Amino acid sequence: MTMQDTATSTWTGKTVPRKEDDRLLKAQGEFGDDTPIAHLGHVVFVRSPYAHARILDIDVSAAESLPGYLGCLLPDEVDVLTDGFMELQPAPADAEVDKCLAAGGKVRFVGEPVVAVAGTSRQAARDVAATVVVDYEPLPHVVDARRAVEPEAPQVHDEIGSNVAWDGVYDWGDIDAALKSADHVIEVDELHFHRFSSTPLECSVVTVSYDAGIDTFNLIGGCAMPQITTLMMAAAMRHPAEKIRIVSKDFGGSFGVKIGMYVPATAVALLSRKLGRPMRWTETRTEHHWMGGHGNERWFHNVKMAVTSEGRVLGLSYDALDDVGAYTRYEPLGAVIWTQVANACYQLQHLKVHYRSIYTNKGPVHPNRGYSRLQHMWLVERMMDIAAHRLGFDPVQFRLQNYVQPEQYPYETVNGCVYDSGNLPLSLEKALDLIEYDDARRLQRESAGTGKRIGIGIGSTLDSGTNNFGQARLINQFLPFSGNTEGGLVRMGVDGSVYTVTGGVAFGQGHETTVAQVVADMLGLTPDEIITHRGSDSALSAQTGFSGSYASQFAVTGIGAILNATRKLVREIQLVAASILGATPEEIVLEGGHALVLGDPERALPFAAVAGIVHFSPADLPAEVADEVGLVGRAVYRAPFEIPDLERKRGNLTLTYASQIHACVLEIDEETGEVKILRYGMVDDCGTPINPMIIQGQVHGATVHGISAALFEHFAYDDDGQLLAANFYDYHAATALDLPSLRYDSVVSPSPFTPIGAKGMGEGGGAPLHAIAAAIQDAVGGDGGVVLESFNPPERILGLLNGGTESTVRVLR
Amino acid sequence: MILPPLRYLRPGSVGDAVHWLTHIDGAIVLAGGQTLVNALKLDLVAPTALVDIHRLDELRSIAVSPDRTLTIGAATTYAALAASTDVRLTAPSVASMAAGLVDRQVRNRGTIGGNVCLNDPTNNFPPLLVALGARFTVLGPEGTRTIDADDFFVGTMTTALGNGELLVSIEIPPLPRGARLVHRHLQVGADSWAMARAVVRIDDDNGVVVASRVVVGAVLGSPQRLRLVERALVGLPTGGDLDGAAAEAFDRESIETVGDVHCSADYRRQMSKVQLRRALRDLAKGTPS
């Protein structure tokens, strides 16, 4: 489908106020905890206070006499009632057993659910939970992935035989030769990307009503990937997928992390069936911090980069230890997802990575905004910067020269991914304009000797969107996944009104608005006239297996499906109108709520009449039209992918590459290490815009999240395996007071591969983490230390000003 | 339940409040609740009854006496302090501290009495009130007594308040002519916890420091007066190298700090010194903060 398929472009590409804001601003949204349900029971989990311990005994007898106690679910019951959740990793780590309550008689991280108790109110359930006595025998634990790979390390999963969940080598080009022959080689012993997450405004809420009469689980709750969730639950509970219905209404953010909700949802479902009542679990913020999903923490070791004397980067190699926490869940997909952006923004020719996913006694990781690509791109961007500083190249020129150039698109990366379009040099130029680069350099010079140092940093990054699920086979050749699809449904009601529902799930991205814009254009209506389904519902036939919102794809897959579905409805309207108006279907155009004959606007049928005839007077229609037309368009969008070459680990793994080039000017206080961001510029290129205002909103959100992660957010654990930031007292998410005013600009490089040239862009590639690290480095200058961490609180920056990390960074040549 | 079963009591007078605090075992004061409610939620405290004083008008007054002594009711909110012309004119540091405290929500509920009775080491007011030489008026079963700031703050999270005692008001004497005070802090982000805090006051008579109060917060046993630094400053010309003298004396002080998720103990200690020196430099420049 191309742009021409939309009859006109009256709405697509325009800033249109968001349809959903009216109800949200009037507090008429319906979030997880809002839905009233009769006879509702409430679930509270009793959780592990230990990082690693054997469960000796569980005593719930004190609960039984408490008012409001309904019942409970114990690990032994779960063992009988369910199989372990599907594991994605191959042997030997596929021996991992993951259940909704601590499996195999032990707990593996602080906050792991051990018992689920139910009460007539949330308060009653809490009181009950407080009386449950679990007797633990603490076991030695491991919280550092570097320790976890040592031979004597405690085993997180005894049945696997090591803490390695996945181990593989990617080797594209010939980095060994490049390192041998290159004019310059830079080596860094260790860099570290820290653990943080998104902090959705709404924590998880899951309500399950088991309908015994039809043996069906009805689940309401924010679910980012409904059919995969269904599959996970169905397989674990040995229950038909079509007897699990998942409904999401308004949904206060996921950012990927809520993909893990099938775990607690299974416990809630089992309790609902066991106790014969609907059950709701409302996650607290602390529970969310413990296991709501952390982003991947990654160690990079033996990093080597080869550079020519003219400043051309040939490639790099490194060993990665990815700390996935206590369970793999969506992992070890992270072990391949990063390869979507193997080249980052650069014309690398050689890349070799030994990647291992490592279990530790910490909260499990989940996909989190920028999932797995962010870590690799931070590493590459950091190395670019270290190389520029160490070899004396200008950081702007050095990047410009190594960027994939505009005329090189579609650009094939070292591993066969195809960067669809972009203009990185122009984006960088605009980003530098936003921060008034020359003036910033002047400020920097003038700051010398004032006790403040000014640094300027660039963050170049990509947001790869629309996965080829065939990449899953690169981590486990037996996984039966490939390609990608999304569904959509558009129908005309009995009065001619138009209703749409997509397989995607919205949690703040404005899907209702963008869907209404493109459908309005195709039907000749206004967005206000399009009724968009709030949230998602697996019973509405709009979904495919991959449906959902993750991996920056809705603008491609969700919109693609809705365009295809609308096209089917348009065809049906044309058939009906043509037969009534005595024209051919091709002569019928849709305008202002009418189907009319092209060039003869007098011959027109209002949509209400089209609907009326189809729904109530089919005898008016020729039989062959009446037999065919139901005024429902249901369609799938299929992303054009092939199965990757498993042998060479090559193939196109994502369809689109939005780019974000950020530039930042910050000031460091020499005595305290405090950072103040003085100017911040963001340039986003996500192809053809559908709604520029929504794009800007997403860019702002991703930027704020990245700034916050770089300076404040850290899921630190202490040596005992206790999470040190288990609530917002200790986990500081940036507020408006912490932020500069953000300056925005855009570049439009339409994707040649997508329905309307748009690209997914919601995740953002974490550019602030790169830009801030680079700016800190720039401020610290040549005599100080090297920024080797993605997280830089004041104390660490002060350490950099005092030098220190020298010996771990070497220029070999 | 989020809260364990407990009684909620709303006294009609300060006398009633003290009566309940004295006679109900395990009863404690609820003021703005900005700390207490969170502590209850996290099971850190287990009172049997909450005596809610925040609506007692007797505890919410702000008054200035003819000698310019400012008397603030214990249940006065930060927002009320920041908005009060009397406070701004007689004790501008109190007004500016209140205005910059955390966020609007906390400022609208949190009280100066709660702030000092809690005496969390990171809290804003204890070091300031020590530097100002405030006096605390307390009503208890035995009647009223007045406690000097130096004696009121006993140690980390502890004060001189005894069983059944209620802080009624805080008296801030006028600064002597020529006295100047500066407070400085380093916190997590723009509005979160303090990593270091310093308040410095010097009383200047004819260009010479005749008295000084130097107080650090965010250390173990906060607020801590640095007596060696104070002594080092006295007698110096106010235009002299106060900063250098203080830095030298600081290193001889025994200051204990702890580390947490935001920074190490060592950094905290180092930053106390930095904040102290900054405060002194501000004083030298004549910029009150």
Ligand SMILES: Cc1cc2nc3c(=O)[nH]c(=O)nc-3n(C[C@H](O)[C@H](O)[C@H](O)COP(=O)(O)OP(=O)(O)OC[C@H]3O[C@@H](n4cnc5c(N)ncnc54)[C@H](O)[C@@H]3O)c2cc1C
């Ligand atoms: C997000 C957040 C951030 C915060 N950050 C800071 C900060 O940076 N700096 C800072 O200083 N504070 C901070 N606070 C704490 C805040 O200032 C509290 O308001 C204050 O510590 C306690 O005051 P309160 O009136 O809320 O007292 P409460 O929470 O009601 O009570 C605190 C304690 O004092 C006792 N108490 C209260 N009043 C009296 C009285 N008159 N007599 C005897 N005992 C009494 C109570 O029994 C209780 O033990 C923060 C709070 C929040 C929620």
